Structures are given as C-alpha cells and as structure tokens.
Amino acid sequence: MKKILCLISILFISNTTFSQLSVGGMPKTFINKNLSRFISSTIEVSQPDLISIKEEDDLNDNTFKTRRFGVTIPVGIDLFEKADFIQVDKGRLWVLKIKSENAQALILYSNNFYIPISGELFIYNSDYSQVIGAFTSLNNNESKTFATELVYGDEIILEYFQPNEVNEKPFINITEIGYAYRDCEYDMTKYTDEYGASGSCNVNVNCTEGNNYRNAQRGVVRLQVRFDQYNIGWCTGSLVNNTSRNLAPYILSAAHCIEGANPNYYSYYVFYFNYESPGCSTTSTEPTPKTLSGASVKAQGESSDFVLFLLNNNVPQNYNAYWNAWNVATTPSQSGVAIHHPAGDIKKISTYTSTLQDASTHWKAQWVQTATNYGITEGGSSGCPLFNTSSQIVGTLTGGSSYCTAPISDKNDYFGKLSYSWISNGTTNATRLKPWLDPINSGVTQFRGDDYTTYLSIDNIDDNNQSYSKIYPNPTKNEINISLLAQPHPTDIIIYDALLREIFSQSIPSNTTNFSISTNNLKSGYYIVKFNSLEKSWTNKLIISE
16 A cells, blocks of 8 residues: 655745635735744654554554544644744734654644634745645634644644734644644655555546546545544545535534544544545645534434534535435445545545445445446545435445455445434434434435535526516515415525625425515615525525615
8 A cells, every 4th residue: 555645846935725714815924035034933842652653553454443644742832922923014923833853744733722803823834835824713613722734744834913903812822733644745755656545446536437426526525533632533524415405514424433532622623625636547746625624513323333513614615515415215225336535545436336235234335346446445434425326325434344455255345324324323313313414304215415506596596486486576675475386395495695695594384385574674785585495496586675
C-alpha cells in the first residue's frame, strides 16, 4: 500500500489555497512583507513516540476500527500571551509559529475560542501554499470550541488582526495540537507522480464506474474524527435527505467511528466535501476540499452500526453538495456501489453486481472486477453509504475482509442495514433514524435526494403555476390566500425574501385545498414562496405592496 502524498505545490501567494468555512481575505504579513522581520516567536512541540504508535497501528489496522492517522498533543497555548505583537496601520496584529518536527500535517484544537466582530484569524503553513481563514465572529459557537482541517507540514502560523476601534477581548487558546504522522505526506523529496494511501486496486469515483452516481457522490464526505482523547482518525459519511426537504445538514456514518469519544469531541470533527480527483486518473495535484467543523450526534445504533450527525453549520450552496436519497425496504438490492474514502484517500467507488446477502442486521456485499480495476474498502471507508442502482442509500459500512490482494471469495464487506437502523435499534429517538429522516411521519420507505437546485431555484419560478397552487391576491398587503391541489401528505410552505433568507415557514395539513397566511409582518417587496411535498416541490412569486 503506497503512502499518501498530500502534495501542495509551492505556489505564489496569488495562488494560495483556501478551503475551510471562512470569509477569505489575505493575512497582513502577506500584504506587507516588512512585517515578517518583527516575527520571532516559535513554540516547539515535542513529537509523539512514533515507534509505539506504529506498533499499535500494526495491531489495529486489520480490525473493524477507525483508521488512525494522527494523535493529539496537549499544549495549552494562549495566543495573546505567546505571540509577537505588532502595531500596524489601523489595528493590532499577533503572530505565532508552532512547530512539531516531522509532522506530515498539523491540526489546531481550541476549547476557548472567541473572536469579536471585525477580528480576523488566519492560519497558514510555512511555505504559504495553504491558508485557511479569515475566521471571524461567524466561527464563534456556544461551546467556544474550534478545530481546523489539516494544515500540511510541521509548522503552522497563526495570525490574528483586530482593528483599533474594537476593544472587546478575543480568546484563542490552543488546547491541543493534532499531529498527523501518516496518510498526509508533505515532504517534497518524496514526490511521485500521484498521491494516495489506499490500495492500488481502488477505483476513483470519477471513472466510468461512477457515471450513474454523479449526484450521489456529491453527498459523500471524508470525516476527520476524534474517536477518543488521544487519537484522530478517518471515516466516511454522507449527507442524507429528510422528508421535510429542508436541507438539514445530517451526515450518516458508522457508530464505531465515535466509539470511545467524549461527546465534547464532536465539536472538533471536520467534514471534507469534494475531496476527489477530477478525473479517472490520480494526478500529482491534491484536490482542495471544502470543509465544515463541528457537529452533534442525534442518533446512533450499535447493532446496525450507524450514527447520525447534525452539522453545526448549514452546508453553503457553493459546496455543490447533494443530500442523498434512501431506501429502508427490507428487500435486498440486486446491484449497486459503495462510495468512500479508504485510508482517508480521495473518493473511491466499489461495485457489486450480485444480490446483497442477508446477514441479520447487516447486508453483505461482494465486490467485483470492473473496467478500471477491483474496488474494495479499507480503514477510513467506515460509515460509507451503500447505494442501490437508484442511488438510494441502503446501508452503512461496518467492515469486512476485502483488500486488494485478498482472494476473490474474501473481497466482501458488511453494511449495517438502513432498514434495521430505521426503527429496530431501540425505542427512543436517540437510537433510530426514522424520527430524524422522516420528521413529518409520512410512513414512506424510500425518499428522494435533493440539492440547492431542486430545493430553491429562482430561475425556474413559474409565476402562473396553476397546476399545484394559486396565490391571491398577488400583489397583496395584509393576507394571501392559497388555493392548493390536495396532497396526500402535509405540504411545507416556506417564504424567502429577495436575499433568499427564510422568513416564514408552516406545514399545511394533508388534503388541504385552501389556506390563508397573514402578511402583516412582511415589508413591501419581492418574495419567493416555496412548496415542498413528498411528491414534488414548486415555487411561486409573491409581491407585497405598499
């Protein structure tokens, strides 16, 4: 198995990559090179015992465990005590370098993080090829926690700027450093023609094997997890739709990915979108993913090994994400694929062409040779979705015996049945998927996928849509009446202003044909009325007059 080469070419500043949820911009020291002569503070963090770590990995890598790629090192660094302070034009600047020798990448964890309005935090590596930020007050949360994606190399620089007129005190305490020791090789001398830690038989998702699953692959994400106090690992998950069709950021994965994790760690999880090669071949340039950090766990079931996260942030529209469809019927799928991140590698696809075998709470999938190669799964694939030919999720990966050089009879894996995860792991909302993925209690056993295009498309508004609904009077002042084609299930109505901000929502009962809504609280202007039912969705335009 080859090492991953998370290689980022040495770039000019104008080509520096940005990916984590932030507002963008440029660090002050990039704009004014003279500032760098005032910077001298570096904190050296001792590297962990890599010999004992390797011995542990040799024992654990072949078990149904989360693939570890890094460990945490307690540091307790207060940025404003340790950093170099510089008075700059229009504000104050703090800059600090943290180094941990021979790390392939570093991660910052904070349990006391707060940025006042107008403050900006940038984080970048020593050759300036990777910059994340600016992080601002938008990144504050109730738990005051913060975690970064991987920042490649063994040095990381923090740069915080606050305007002179802002007197509120910021807090940026670095509690721990995440030390990545494998799967993220950054040493330029080890350059090869491609990167990737997974086995060479794996098939990139953008090969022809994925042609029928282009929407589905957009929902699959790589998970950077803290699965206990010390260890950081890889798993895979998927955005999953719910019957309210509100694009709630639910991520479905495997329960063993959070085994041993303190619930406080969930705010440190990082979710990577779009981490895939643009084509079938693997190039020497690593893709720049988009990430979101922090989540809560809404439900988990041990028997079928599922966990359902709710991200702390909504998925931005420019992430091009897809909320995957699902099917909880008990009939086994006859063929389909799994899409996953083996060993934390770029997105791969594995194919089965024979009917899934029933293994009590799990489905057993037998992988087959395809046109490109022989896709299997590995550590890091855990929690990935198993799709049928209709691109509906039917299971989540627990583990199995597959690997590149395994006999054909052993190239198989086990997936927790979605049909079992639905209601059979227990009797409470915290042990079942149904309360979260069917919040309107529709009783359906399968449901469609969605993205921003189907959820809200201004370009396709039908102002004269008489097929499903009619809004009158329009324009109006105080009230709108809705004449509705009766639907067998409740219909959600959502009103958005011209900036696409949700300002009103209500559920219309099933079989309703007439409904009225007060518009006294709406300012004059243009609005979009969105209707979501189980069967369809549509939009109308609404004008509130003076």
